[in-house]
Amino acid sequence: MSANLFEGALTERTIFKDLTVLSPHYVPEALPHRSEEVKKVVKALAPILRGEKPNNVFVYGKTGTGKTSVIKHVIRHLTEAANAEKSTTDIGIVYMNCRIGFNSKYQVLLKIVEDPYLNRPDHKERPLDGRTQMKLAGMSPTDLYKRLRKTVEANGIGLVIVLDEVDMVKDVDELIYLLTRINDEIEQVEKDGQKKLGRVVIIGITNSFSFKDKLDPRTKSTLCEEDMVFRPYNADELSTILEERIKIGLKSGVIAESNVALIAAYAAQTNGDARYALRLLQKAGEIAQKESRDRIKKEDVIAAKTGVEEDITFELVTTLPEHQQIVLYAIAELLIQGGNYKRLADMPPDILFSGEAYEGYEKACKALNRTPRTMRWFREYLNDLEMLGLVTLSVSGKGVRGNTSIIRLGSPPAEVKRILQHSLGLK
DNA sequence: CCTCCACAGGAAGCGCAGGAGT
DNA sequence: ACTCCTGCGCTTCCTGTGGAGG
Secondary structure, eight states: OOOSTTTHHHHHHHBSSOOOGOOOOOSSSTTTHHHHHHHHHHHHGGGGGGTTTTOOOEEEOOTTTSHHHHHHHHHHHHHHHHTTTTTOOOOEEEETTTTTTTTTTTHHHHHHHTTTTTTTTTTOTTTTOOOOOOHEEEEEHHHHHHHHHHHHHHHTTTEEEEEETGGGOTTTTHHHHHHHHHHOOOOOETTEEEEEEEEEEEEEEHHHTTTHSSSSSHHHHTTEEEEEEOOOOHHHHHHHHHHHHHHHHTTTTTOOOHHHHHHHHHHHHTTTHHHHHHHHHHHHHHHHTTTTTTTTTHHHHHHHHHHHHHHHHHHHTTSHHHHHHHHHHHHHHHHHHTTTTOTTTTTOOTTTEEEHHHHHHHHHHHHHTTTOOOOOHHHHHHHHHTTTTTTEEEEETTSSSSOEEEEEESSOOHHHHHHHHHHHOOO
16 A cells, blocks of 8 residues: 555656556557568458458457457558558548447447548548437447448448457357448449449457357358467567567666566466566566666566466456355365365365365355355356366366365465455455 | 265256347 | 347256265
8 A cells, every 4th residue: 555646656767668668558560470460461451452352351369469469550551551642542440349338230330330430521421421429329230231331332442340359249140241241232433533442341350269160150251261360479479579668668778688588488378478478577667666776676577477466366356246256255265274074184285175165155155145056056156267267177086076176276365365355345 | 786975067947137129 | 118039147957977885
């Protein structure tokens, strides 16, 4: 707890030069180790500048592998190329993250139709022509579609639609079908003395491995005309990424090469996530800065790692549904107490059986004045928690009570308990 | 070997809230 | 503003698996 709310603002900036460079949203000028991917996307989109049909692009990769950055980077260059003087094509780009407010075909369509580019005054057939937002919100998807098609057609627009986290859209199949259908229905028009043909191209981004399989086969073949997988970065690659950012984001000479390598190694262990690496770097810098030092030490990196891990668990745990929190709390509590079953002789102290865990959960519910869920649902909770990496489950080996799960906690029990006591309002 | 225990996880169904369609 | 539908969280019921004990 800081003594003064503005304490952070007062400490001298000994480490950082430009913090925005470390933010996950920052798209650098150069993208190390992703030049092949950039080339591929450029190749897929390039035809749009010649008024031809580009390929739809589908991008898959885990978090922090540079998917969004690559796409945004290419998009930036595409806009520049389209605005260059000799260019005669109209290129519109709509980017949206489907998780945040655009999780249905209707909302996606609305967002596209509201885009300022499509409603530019020098366009004819603007989608919002003579309409207020209120009226627009009452329109059916079919009307929205018609308006969009008309605008694209009348102005010969090459429209690039980027759907980030596209797996969040409930009716993706219909959405993709609708958007690609535009290409089949529109006709060539004359505008400014030139023949023009509008085009729509979709770029889908996801980190869900199973997403592709859930798609309708037809959607799959249209959306994935050009599909690419982003591999996680290895430690060396992460090092160069960090070095690039350090050059612009940090003051010179504040961190030794060996410590950058350490951060990279930590992040490489955690799925090769560049975002995580940057977070570690930032945290290490903050720790050094707090102590008014002008160099990041190895100890700072190590402390940053535990700090960031704690932050992640905290965020994960506190946003959990109540009963999952109770389950986790019960597990932590039982592990601290050493369980309530007769322990087997050679049984390690850091594990629990699901049966005793359920009893602990029932007890915790009683203490909190909640009605416990059934055993069946409790198992679902456990599986959910495993998905999030908060617990690990394994089947019991030989010699122990038939079929039962062995539960281990992903983080130190005392830490989990502390977080949950607060979050659940326990003394 | 048979039965019982302790558990895993699939299938069906239920009540509810909120969104879509009219 | 109306119903209708659908997804979600959950319970109930059930089948299957493997150890323990008679």
